[in-house]
Amino acid sequence: MKKRQTSLTSQDDPRQILGIGPHANDEEIRFAYLKKVAEHPPDRSPTEFERVRDAYEVLRDPRRRARHMLFSGEAAPPLVSLLDGRPADRRFAGPGAWLAALREK
Amino acid sequence: MSKKQNRPHLASHEAAEIEQLLAKGNSKTAVDLAKTAYKHSPNPESERLLVTAYAARIASMESHGLHPEAKALFDMVWERYPGSRARLAEVRAVVAEGSLDDLVRPLNDPALAPEDRSGIESALQRSLTNPADLANCATLVPDHPLRLAAAALRNAFNAVTSGLVEDSAVELSEVSRRGPLASWKALVRAIARFYRRDDESCERLLQAIDAKSPCARLIPVLRALISDQTPDGLKPAASALARQVGGSSQALRSALERLDEAIDEEHAKTIVDAGRAAMTACRQSAPDLAGRLQQEIALRLIPTDLREDQKLKASDGPPRTDAHYWLRAARMLEEGPEVMAPMACTLWEQFREAAIHERWFAKNSAEEAVVFLHMAELLKAVPNDALSGLRKAFSEEVRDYSGYDPDLPRSAQQAEIPSPSHLYPEMLYGRACEIDPHAEAFESWFEWARTQPEKKCADDVLETWRRTLPADLRPVLLLLKSAEERKAFKKALDLLDRAEGIDSLNPEVRRARLRLLVAGAMRHLGQNKPHLAESELQALEALPEAKEKDRPVFLAALRWVSNALEGEAESASKQYSSLAGTLGGDLAASLLIAGAARGCGISRVAALGLPATRKPGPSEPAAAAVARVCAIGDDMGVEIEIPEILEAQIVKELSAGDRKFHADQLRALAEASLRRNRNKLAYAATAAGLALGGDTDARFLFLRARTLGGNVSRRFDCLAAAAELARRQRDVALLNRIVELRQRDSGMDGVNHEDLSANAPELQRVLAFERTARFSTGANRGNRRICNCPECRARRAGRAPDFSRVGPDLAGFLEELESAFGAGQGPRPPKQRKPKPRPQQAGLFDF
Numbered sequence: 001m002k003k004r005q006t007s008l009t010s011q012d013d014p015r016q017i018l019g020i021g022p023h024a025n026d027e028e029i030r031f032a033y034l035k036k037v038a039e040h041p042p043d044r045s046p047t048e049f050e051r052v053r054d055a056y057e058v059l060r061d062p063r064r065r066a067r068h069m070l071f072s073g074e075a076a077p078p079l080v081s082l083l084d085g086r087p088a089d090r091r092f093a094g095p096g097a098w099l100a101a102l103r104e105k
Numbered sequence: 106m107s108k109k110q111n112r113p114h115l116a117s118h119e120a121a122e123i124e125q126l127l128a129k130g131n132s133k134t135a136v137d138l139a140k141t142a143y144k145h146s147p148n149p150e151s152e153r154l155l156v157t158a159y160a161a162r163i164a165s166m167e168s169h170g171l172h173p174e175a176k177a178l179f180d181m182v183w184e185r186y187p188g189s190r191a192r193l194a195e196v197r198a199v200v201a202e203g204s205l206d207d208l209v210r211p212l213n214d215p216a217l218a219p220e221d222r223s224g225i226e227s228a229l230q231r232s233l234t235n236p237a238d239l240a241n242c243a244t245l246v247p248d249h250p251l252r253l254a255a256a257a258l259r260n261a262f263n264a265v266t267s268g269l270v271e272d273s274a275v276e277l278s279e280v281s282r283r284g285p286l287a288s289w290k291a292l293v294r295a296i297a298r299f300y301r302r303d304d305e306s307c308e309r310l311l312q313a314i315d316a317k318s319p320c321a322r323l324i325p326v327l328r329a330l331i332s333d334q335t336p337d338g339l340k341p342a343a344s345a346l347a348r349q350v351g352g353s354s355q356a357l358r359s360a361l362e363r364l365d366e367a368i369d370e371e372h373a374k375t376i377v378d379a380g381r382a383a384m385t386a387c388r389q390s391a392p393d394l395a396g397r398l399q400q401e402i403a404l405r406l407i408p409t410d411l412r413e414d415q416k417l418k419a420s421d422g423p424p425r426t427d428a429h430y431w432l433r434a435a436r437m438l439e440e441g442p443e444v445m446a447p448m449a450c451t452l453w454e455q456f457r458e459a460a461i462h463e464r465w466f467a468k469n470s471a472e473e474a475v476v477f478l479h480m481a482e483l484l485k486a487v488p489n490d491a492l493s494g495l496r497k498a499f500s501e502e503v504r505d506y507s508g509y510d511p512d513l514p515r516s517a518q519q520a521e522i523p524s525p526s527h528l529y530p531e532m533l534y535g536r537a538c539e540i541d542p543h544a545e546a547f548e549s550w551f552e553w554a555r556t557q558p559e560k561k562c563a564d565d566v567l568e569t570w571r572r573t574l575p576a577d578l579r580p581v582l583l584l585l586k587s588a589e590e591r592k593a594f595k596k597a598l599d600l601l602d603r604a605e606g607i608d609s610l611n612p613e614v615r616r617a618r619l620r621l622l623v624a625g626a627m628r629h630l631g632q633n634k635p636h637l638a639e640s641e642l643q644a645l646e647a648l649p650e651a652k653e654k655d656r657p658v659f660l661a662a663l664r665w666v667s668n669a670l671e672g673e674a675e676s677a678s679k680q681y682s683s684l685a686g687t688l689g690g691d692l693a694a695s696l697l698i699a700g701a702a703r704g705c706g707i708s709r710v711a712a713l714g715l716p717a718t719r720k721p722g723p724s725e726p727a728a729a730a731v732a733r734v735c736a737i738g739d740d741m742g743v744e745i746e747i748p749e750i751l752e753a754q755i756v757k758e759l760s761a762g763d764r765k766f767h768a769d770q771l772r773a774l775a776e777a778s779l780r781r782n783r784n785k786l787a788y789a790a791t792a793a794g795l796a797l798g799g800d801t802d803a804r805f806l807f808l809r810a811r812t813l814g815g816n817v818s819r820r821f822d823c824l825a826a827a828a829e830l831a832r833r834q835r836d837v838a839l840l841n842r843i844v845e846l847r848q849r850d851s852g853m854d855g856v857n858h859e860d861l862s863a864n865a866p867e868l869q870r871v872l873a874f875e876r877t878a879r880f881s882t883g884a885n886r887g888n889r890r891i892c893n894c895p896e897c898r899a900r901r902a903g904r905a906p907d908f909s910r911v912g913p914d915l916a917g918f919l920e921e922l923e924s925a926f927g928a929g930q931g932p933r934p935p936k937q938r939k940p941k942p943r944p945q946q947a948g949l950f951d952f
Contacts (some may be wrong), residue, residue: 023464047892062541063471063541064477065472066471066474067475069472075433075439078361078365079361079368079383079405080358081362082361082397082398086391088351089123089390090299090302090350092299092300092352092662093346094753097266099234099341101342101343101345102234102319103234104322105322
């Protein structure tokens with residue numbers, strides 16, 4: 001049987017996909033996986049489901065998990081790659097700035 | 106009687122004209138016409154039309170900012186036409202919009218006409234820019250539903266713009282979905298979802314906002330923030346909001362790109378300036394990333410020529426040397442030359458300790474085992490003497506990184522250097538296999554142990570593997586092989602019993618018993634102890650594997666030897682006759698018995714009483730007999746000596762092409778010939794093999810290459826064609842043999858099978874030539890069919906030429922040597938001394 005290719009790229013962080021922290025244990029990993037699968041079932045979100053499943057496959061096996069943690073990504077990537085995948089800021093500005101924009105006709 | 110008579114009704118054309126003017130927005134002219142019409146026909150209809158025109162006029166004045174004039178006109182119309190006040194309800198709200206108190210005051214009246222209420226609420230919806238204004242409006246009674254709703258909205262708005270809130274905080278049950286504050290409810294919820302990064306819900310809520318409400322002014326800026334795009338065309342306050350909320354990652358991105366370029370250009374001042382700029386931009390727009398960026402800059406600058414103070418300036422301070430730092434440093438270093446492997450290993454050890462301390466993983470976890478294994482693999486490439494020297498230096502001299510790697514930042518140099526145990530592969534492998542024992546890890550350890558000068562090292566590893574994973578067959582088989590090589594047959598048999606306990610059906614296990622019993626029997630026969638060999642022979646005869654192929658024939662040969670040693674001439678004679686009958690003649694029988702006896706270590710076979718055998722006549726096929734016996738010898742691991750006087754006849758029979766041979770037998774014949782450098786005989790066998798065609802071409806081309814001696818170009822062609830066929834057949838074992846031979850030929854390491862390939866036309870040309878070419882010791886000049894230059898090799902392999910790895914075209918160089926110093930000779934095989942003819946011609950097998 002052909003081995004299915006992973007949908008994850010070298011930039012993907014399996015922990016981010018499952019929404020867990022760096023110190024999650026096996027039980028927490030599995031719980032997060034089941035939660036994500038409920039949010040993205042294969043019939044409704046097939047692409048996201050595959051990413052979730054592949055992320056779990058990496059994290060459930062301690063050796064694969066370790067290898068991913070230690071060896072994924074380039075050894076000396078460009079500094080600008082620090083911003084890759086980083087979500088844009090959404091800082092709290094308080095009501096004043098919002099009201100000012102509301103008043104502006 | 107007045108000249109102007111009152112008409113009882115308004116003329117229809119007048120009404121239509123006024124309504125047309127109102128529709129076009131020309132309220133001034135409409136009012137004038139309506140006033141004239143009312144003057145001529147003062148009736149309810151004309152009054153209605155006039156008040157409508159006035160209402161439009163008031164609204165127009167209001168929209169042009171003429172609020173006092175509009176209010177004055179409104180007051181006049183309100184007073185003068187009380188019967189038509191209903192028509193003024195909406196415009197009344199518009200007039201009162203300048204003052205929220207004035208606008209909402211009538212709402213206190215529970216008897217307020219519905220259309221009045223609707224007008225006020227509509228105005229409120231269009232004008233409210235801050236729910237706090239309505240919440241604090243003293244004109245409305247404190248428990249007025251609108252005031253309560255506005256208060257709830259005010260609180261919720263403050264909450265969602267200041268921090269994350271739960272859904273319950275924006276439930277806002279006080280606010281009706283159909284009331285004038287509905288858009289505000291949608292806006293507050295949209296902002297809450299925006300901050301929770303639930304962009305889909307946020308967008309849905311934005312679509313629920315009325316376009317006429319002031320809340321709609323925030324839709325463009327929220328959409329721009331969601332899509333993380335630079336907002337264009339926003340008004341000043343909206344732009345300021347976008348900057349405050351979204352920050353500016355573009356400036357940081359540009360600064361990092363400039364720093365990357367500066368580092369590539371290796372100009373010190375530019376690097377320092379760009380580094381400082383990047384750190385400043387990072388602290389402004391992404392302060393959480395500053396520590397990490399500092400580390401990355403420090404790491405990227407390690408291999409540069411910047412001074413320590415310059416590096417510190419560029420990274421705006423010393424980097425934090427945590428687990429992440431050591432991990433990145435180790436990975437960067439191991440990308441460098443192999444000589445840096447021990448240093449990389451030290452950094453990995455530093456990472457391991459830090460990672461455990463920072464709880465990346467636990468001590469004795471699978472992750473830690475992976476690190477140990479990786480470190481051991483790094484050290485594999487380091488020669489033993491270099492490693493010994495480094496360990497010695499570590500334990501005696503190195504105290505910190507300043508002496509070990511002065512390029513590291515000062516903060517890293519001051520880190521306590523690990524103990525030198527991390528420079529011992531055996532310790533690293535041992536720890537890895539202890540923590541997380543699995544076959545791959547042991548396999549890796551064993552591969553390293555095999556390269557060590559102490560032979561025992563590999564066996565010790567196998568023993569550890571076997572004890573740790575008792576269900577694993579591989580270490581047992583490897584130990585068995587080792588015992589066989591040392592001729593420790595008893596131990597080998599014990600191991601075999603163990604292997605059979607694990608998996609008795611494994612083909613290697615089954616072959617092993619056969620092999621061990623044969624080796625045991627032959628050893629005892631060689632020691633002239635046929636009585637000891639007897640149990641082994643009996644066990645062999647009962648073994649199912651021994652009944653396959655021609656193995657019974659070989660056992661019969663051993664039986665002959667045993668009978669001969671015991672002096673049982675009659676039994677031996679019967680055995681011989683049976684063998685001759687099975688193999689089709691005395692020649693094959695004698696050849697096999699001689700080979701078996703030599704395998705037992707008995708050199709003077711004739712002394713055993715092997716019957717004298719005459720040389721077969723020309724009509725008696727010798728090739729088939731010899732080939733068959735060679736195949737039996739090959740199968741049983743026994744070398745068969747082919748008498749020289751038969752060579753010419755065999756070559757003739759093979760070349761005649763009038764009979765088919767078995768491919769396995771031809772291969773065995775070729776191998777046996779090559780072992781004794783009988784290239785002509787081997788050549789003939791390969792010719793017969795190539796004539797068979799089909800799947801065996803790869804192997805026969807490989808054998809053909811080996812017969813070609815110093816004919817470098819033709820040899821290369823055969824190897825390339827053989828490799829191509831082997832690749833297509835996925836015959837990895839053959840491919841490895843071909844590559845090994847090529848490496849020996851070229852004298853270079855690092856040859857891989859991709860360097861040996863042939864496209865389809867080249868393959869066909871090689872096969873066609875080799876099938877018909879006659880044996881020759883000379884070079885076939887001008888028959889070069891496959892260009893061996895690095896470019897063509899690389900093109901065939903489908904990759905760009907890598908001249909650094911392949912180096913000079915050695916084959917081409919050798920060809921030039923051929924032409925300069927004589928063709929095709931190559932290294933001459935050692936001359937074989939022909940034995941002197943004995944006075945008595947005893948038989949073929951007097952050696």
